[in-house]
Amino acid sequence: MLDIKFIRDNPEVVKQGIKNKNGKDRVDELLVLDKQRRNLITQTEELKAKKNSVSQEVAKLKKQGEDASSIISEMKIISDETKEIDNELNAIEEKLNEILYHFPNLPDESVPVGKSSEENVVVRQWAPEEFSLENEEKVLDHIELGKKLNILDFERGTKISGSGFPLYIGKGATLERALINFMLDTHIKEHGYTEVLPPFLVNRASLIGTGQLPKMEEDMYNIEKDGLYPIPTAEVPITNMHRNEILEEDSLPINYVGYSACFRREAGSYGKESKGFLRVHQFNKVELVKFVKPENSYDELENIVSDAEAILKLLKIPYRILLLCSGDLSFAASKCYDIETWSPAENKWLEASSCSNFGEFQGRRASIRFRNYKTKKLNFVHTLNGSGLATSRLMVSLLENYQTPEGKIIVPKVLQKYTGFEIID
RNA sequence: GGAGAGGUGGGUGAGUGGCUGAAACCAACGGUUUGCUAAACCGUCGUACUGGGUAAACCGGUACCGAGGGUUCGAAUCCCUCCCUCUCCGCCA
Structure with missing residues (x-):
């Protein structure tokens, strides 16, 4: 499997390599998914970070015997939202991996280019x-x-x-x-x-x-x-x-x-x-x-x-x-x-x-x-x-x-x- | 095939809902001490993804306690499914 980071940084090299290997070039498709993936990761991680910090608050409040029900219900909404984004993210990652696992290795520079x-x-x-x-x-x-x-x-x-x-x-x-x-x-x-x-x-x-x-x-x-x-x-x-x-x-x-x-x-x-x-x-x-x-x-x-x-x-x-x-x-x-x-x-x-x-x-x-x-x-x-x-x-x-x-x-x-x-x- | 036990970091092994990314010990690494070895002491010590940063150092976030789901504001910890390992019995090369 190729390094997604390498593909991201060197799309032309990868395209040429796949072409030389008579492979199917799905680099652009992959890069779109990669972009989407990283956007979603940013979103879901921000929500999770918030959730984590608020959870600490809940623990503190409960320890002091105070009422935490208002932030708990607020968290419920965030929690649902996170799940939605995660589902979307999973779907994208599945597609992305499917493509990535079908990507061939690239030929070394010392390999002569040829069709058959x-x-x-x-x-x-x-x-x-x-x-x-x-x-x-x-x-x-x-x-x-x-x-x-x-x-x-x-x-x-x-x-x-x-x-x-x-x-x-x-x-x-x-x-x-x-x-x-x-x-x-x-x-x-x-x-x-x-x-x-x-x-x-x-x-x-x-x-x-x-x-x-x-x-x-x-x-x-x-x-x-x-x-x-x-x-x-x-x-x-x-x-x-x-x-x-x-x-x-x-x-x-x-x-x-x-x-x-x-x-x-x-x-x-x-x-x-x-x-x-x-x-x-x-x-x-x-x-x-x-x-x-x-x-x-x-x-x-x-x-x-x-x-x-x-x-x-x-x-x-x-x-x-x-x-x-x-x-x-x-x-x-x-x-x-x-x-x-x-x-x-x-x-x-x-x-x-x-x-x-x-x-x-x-x-x-x-x-x-x-x-x-x-x-x-x-x-x-x-x-x-x-x-x-x-x-x-x-x-x-x-x-x-x-x-x-x-x-x-x-x-x-x-x-x-x-x-x-x-x-x- | 039947019955039971169990899967936590490189290893051993604690941990039954928030103070646990995770005690302790061992190993490893850096250092102090030492004529050398050993020992002792101090310190460091997971990985992946992601954002920032000079593709380095480094800093932030998220995830990960066999795998996948579920409950919950919150799960290593509770529930479900699956996988694997071990022990005993049966069968068998």
């Missing part, structure tokens, strides 16, 4: 030495490989739950588990993150805190009976660990890594990239989350990207890193890098990670603050997160890149101690 993913910028690209993007012989795609080797069963997944719910079998399941453990261990041991295994169902306040709600209501699974939502990413529970907390300045940065299953309705996206693993309702992800001091957040974004890409280097899977343009940035992000892995069968890059800096956007929504030792003031922390990484698209690249001409899969060297086997055939 077409204008994202490739920052760098990496591949193991023996690799070439030009593959001459025909390769099997991950669905064919999964079927042939009996490690993935999308049909049965559909029978059990519906389309988009993958089912791993045998060595496929083991490989998935190995991948998760390998990524967790690497981030914990090599990159210094603290492991978290969070709840997979969260309440509404948590989703508002990280920014999924109220805007993305349609994209969320919702267990109405209990008021709980299956998480679309571990970002939600992990970031909300510190909701409504005041952190010690010297405890920052806080770095968490957590595995979770992720649940997404993907409403309206049927038919688009929907085969196999490319777009699913449930997938596994290892998520990196950071709570940092404001002045460090953009450096920390670079760190989170390099922690995520380290996994791909170790796995020896070709990838590239994109700096998203303003129009492709998600609602809560001020800057974001996507990491895409290469799929030789699809002959294209697949998004396997998204690393974002949210600035104080989530900190403000979720009220996550720290005491600034120097100024003694409370400041919002900056939050970041990045997939490190999501296994579904990664699994596509892994299977396809590691297939042999006979259609077997060689297990990447670093995963072998986790799988206990070297080949899937």
Whole structure:
């Protein structure tokens, strides 16, 4: 959420930022409400101040055993008037908040302005030495490989739950588990993150805190009976660990890594990239989350990207890193890098990670603050997160890149101690 | 699912209608003392919004004792609804 004071003082900056993000500009509407709100606050507070002082009088008079009935009846009128103004005020604040909670975060200055993913910028690209993007012989795609080797069963997944719910079998399941453990261990041991295994169902306040709600209501699974939502990413529970907390300045940065299953309705996206693993309702992800001091957040974004890409280097899977343009940035992000892995069968890059800096956007929504030792003031922390990484698209690249001409899969060297086997055939 | 207890400031914990934004203690911070550490003593010590002020310091006002309503001139305190936590019983991975 943006600071209303900032919007008030910099309406043009905010308008431009929203425009660059392809958002709906409701700044003027908001400022009118803000003005009304402050007028009403002044009115009601004056009345309340009077009420408070007169109440003291009443107490005094009663103590002395004198009659206070005339001022009491006068106060009754003021009290009613106050209630009326308060009702009006509440209505305005509700409207104002509704708008404010739908305001996207603004892009950072370093983010290229652009309309869509077409204008994202490739920052760098990496591949193991023996690799070439030009593959001459025909390769099997991950669905064919999964079927042939009996490690993935999308049909049965559909029978059990519906389309988009993958089912791993045998060595496929083991490989998935190995991948998760390998990524967790690497981030914990090599990159210094603290492991978290969070709840997979969260309440509404948590989703508002990280920014999924109220805007993305349609994209969320919702267990109405209990008021709980299956998480679309571990970002939600992990970031909300510190909701409504005041952190010690010297405890920052806080770095968490957590595995979770992720649940997404993907409403309206049927038919688009929907085969196999490319777009699913449930997938596994290892998520990196950071709570940092404001002045460090953009450096920390670079760190989170390099922690995520380290996994791909170790796995020896070709990838590239994109700096998203303003129009492709998600609602809560001020800057974001996507990491895409290469799929030789699809002959294209697949998004396997998204690393974002949210600035104080989530900190403000979720009220996550720290005491600034120097100024003694409370400041919002900056939050970041990045997939490190999501296994579904990664699994596509892994299977396809590691297939042999006979259609077997060689297990990447670093995963072998986790799988206990070297080949899937 | 059944029965009960409870939610007060960073923490513990007083407080049953006006003198309570809230005692006391602990923690924290500043200072005095000290060869160092410790202790002792003194002082400071909530947040948000809002008005003024130089976007600082600071000053004024309002709100906040789980959340939301209600009663009242006046609510942490009385009433209603909801949420959460804990204990015991039942069921269960």
